[in-house]
Amino acid sequence: MALKHEPTEPTAPNHSAQDALRVLETVARQSAGVTEAELVRHTGLDPERLTALLRMLRREGYVEQIADGAYVTGEALARLTSAHGRDQALREKLQGTLDRLRDSVGAAVYISRYVDGEIxxxxYADGPTTPAVNEWVDFRFSAHATAIGKSLLGQLDHNGRRDHLSRHKMPRLTSRTITSDRLLLSRLEAQPPTVPHLDLQEYAVGTVCAAVPITAGAAVGCLALSLPVEHAHRLKQAADALNRNAAPVLLSLAI
Structure with a gap:
């Protein structure tokens, strides 16, 4: 149970997930339970930081507090580490997390992965007041125009990006779409890994999006949101909230 890969500049969710994994590993080793004071000693984490992590781990069902106040592993962790039904358990866990994120940020939210050279x-989680973006052009063929695509390409190395763009044309989808591979590559190179990628009506007129990386192990992934353009003034705040709350998603993928 460990994060196998760490980006050059870890994002805040990466740090939180790594710290949470340390806590989980410590709890898992103490079958009779471990107190918060003991966790501070074993993990070296600041007490205030540990309290916040334990609150998140309890909410996610990864740890439980028993009668004497000590912490033991929770049912959600048991399901994700079981040899049977793990894929279904992970899907259900992620869906529950996405539903909560949708409600807390007030936007449709998505998990995307880069698998076998494709997006x-x-x-995803949407709702009546948080509609999903209309996929009028297959997301696999529009990485140059979407926040999801730019976030995933941004996590590849230079050769990986060039390989993807060599296999996919860059059609103009709106008047704002970048159609120059040179311009797109230079922007991806310049983008700090801790800053969300944005799509300001580049994929579809009337929709704005943001995406943040969630890289667990060797897999490249991202968490994204979309908003109707009339809510564009909320995009930065929503993207920041998405980034702050990405740790549970990353943690589920890393366990």
């Missing part, structure tokens, strides 16, 4: 939106 795949693997899960």
């Amino acid at each position: 795949r939106v693997t899960q």
Whole structure:
């Protein structure tokens, strides 16, 4: 149970997930339970930081507090580490997390992975007041125009980006779409890994999007949101909230 890969500049969710994994590993080793004071000693984490992580781990069902106040592993962790039904358990866990994120940021939210050289939106959560973006052009063929695509390409090395763009044309989808591979590559190179990628009506007129990386192990992934353009003034605040709350998603993928 460990994060196998760490970006050059880890994002805040990466740090939180790594710290949470340290806490989980410590709890898992103490079958009779471990107190918060003992966790401080074993993990070296600041007490205030540990309290916040334990709150998140309890909410996600990864740890439980028993009668004497000590912490033991929770049911959600048992399901994700089981040899049977793990894929279904992970899908259900991620869907629940996405549903909560949708409600807390007030936007449709998506998980996307880069698998075998292609972009795949693997899960999403939308609702009557948080509509998903209309996929009028297949996301696999529009990485140059979407926040999801730019976030995933941004996590590849230079050769990986060039390989993807060599296999996919860059059609103009709106008047704002970048159609120059040279310009797109230079922007991806200049983008700090801790700053969300944006799509300001580059994929579809009437929609704005943001995406943040969630890289666990060797897999490249991102968490994204979309908003109707009339809510564009909320995009930065929503993207920041998405980034702050990405750790549970990353943690589920890393366990």
